[in-house]
Amino acid sequence: MNKSRVLVQMSGGVDSTVAAAKLVEQGFEVIGVTFAPYEPKQITCCFSETDAKMACDKLGIRHIYLDLKELFQRNIIDYFLSEYMQGRTPNPCTKCNPEIKFGRILELADELDAYWLATGHYANVRYDENLQRHIIYRSENKSKDQTYVLWGLKEEQISRIKFPIGNYDKTDTREIAKQLDFMNFDKDESQDVCFIPYNNYKDFLYQTQEETIDNLQDGYIVFHGKIMGKHKGYPFYTIGQRHGLGIAYSEPLFVKRIIPETNTIEIGTEDEIYSSGLIAHSVNLIKYDDLSEPKLFEVKIRYNGKGSMAYCQMTEDGNLHVQFLEAKSAITPGQSVVMYENDDLVGGAIIEKQIESE
Incomplete structure (x- = not known):
């Protein structure tokens, strides 16, 4: 396969544009690809x-447009809706990256005889001689680091990735x-979840699941076994939520x-x-082959959350057991738990349930 040829995912935003420009500058044969995950709307900036075609024309490189609406609907949006309807709070980016951005698009790279696949992510990759594998590690620009959403990638994907602006500052x-x-x-930043207008989860859920949600209204809100009120449909709530409960009490109350x-x-x-801890499923390890013995890692349970130290170990049933040194607030089923060793991305999983503090 041609190691001088690189396929760059180009959204039309500034990050992917500069990533492509840097690769051209480095002497690679660059091809830009833009994939459509859904019908574009005026308010969508993802x-x-x-814009991507204009950037490619300016760089003098080929541009490809790929329609992935059906695949994205089936693998990402339907998954997102299913998780919410089961009372969980998913992170669709952690599923999109291994299945589409570094899955289907890597297949396109194969078709184009391009060894490398590049994106505008703020992250890094290196080959570790001792471990004999490629490691994703955090950007020097910690405020923009995006390694949290890359925990699902496999060695065969990571080994072919380039992150040309991995350590840059957005400015x-x-x-x-x-x-x-x-x-x-000076184009606007992408929004949190690309397919949800204005990041309004409630409107999106209601528009797509109206009949089901209408039948869920008037369920009970319970505190210490006592009915305190009725909710508007459980998919509209998430663990740790305080506002919008409509419950008067002597101290703040949260969704538990x-x-x-x-x-x-x-x-x-x-x-x-x-x-005190959590159990997670769908485990993917990047840095090590297994975690049969407990190891102490920095663990994040939210994209923008602060990491906390915890002992992590795989269980016999293939799940991940995480035991925090200090109890954590609002551990949320459906979200990702991501492990780090210093700046190296060890791996991650999807939170199944909390382990109650004693």
Whole structure:
């Protein structure tokens, strides 16, 4: 396969544009690809075929447009909706990356005889001689680091990735684009979940699941076994949520547990939403082959959350057991638990349940 040829995912945004420009500068034969995950809307800033094509034309490189709407709907959006309807809070980016951005797009790279696949992620990759494998590690720009959403990648994917702007500061990225006279140098940042307009989860869920949610309204909100009120449909709530409960009490109350089977939401005080650990499924390890013995890692349970030290170990049934040194608040089923050793991404999994503090 041609190691001088690289396929660059280009959304039309500044990050992927500068990534492509850097690779051209380094002497690679660069091909840009823009994939459509859904029907574009005026308020969507996550991809623009027009802006990507303009950037490619300016760089003098080939541009390919790929329609992946059906695949994205089936693998990502339907998954997202299913998780919410089961009372969980998913992170669709952690599924999109291994299955589409570094899955289906890597297949396109194969078709084009391009060994490398590049993106505008703020992350890094290196080959570790001792471990005989490729390791993803955090960006020097910790405020923009995106390794959290890359935990699902496999060695055969990681070994072919380039992150040309992995350690850049966003200000520097924009300045480079401006100096190169790209019109998108001041384009808005992408939103959290690309397919949800204005990040309004409630509207999106209601528009796509209206009949089901209408039948879920008027379920009970329970505190210490006592009915405190009724909710508006459990998919509209997440663990740790405080606002919108409509419950008056002497101290703040938070969503502690969502029980779809009984259409019930349990709430508790701030102290009661802390957990000592968690169990997670769909484990993917990047740095090590196994975790049969407990190891101490820095663990993140939210994209923008602060990491905490915890002992991590695989169980006999293939799940991941995480035991925090200090109890954590609002551990949320459906979210990703991601492990780090220093700056190296060890791996991750999807949170199944909390382990209650004693």
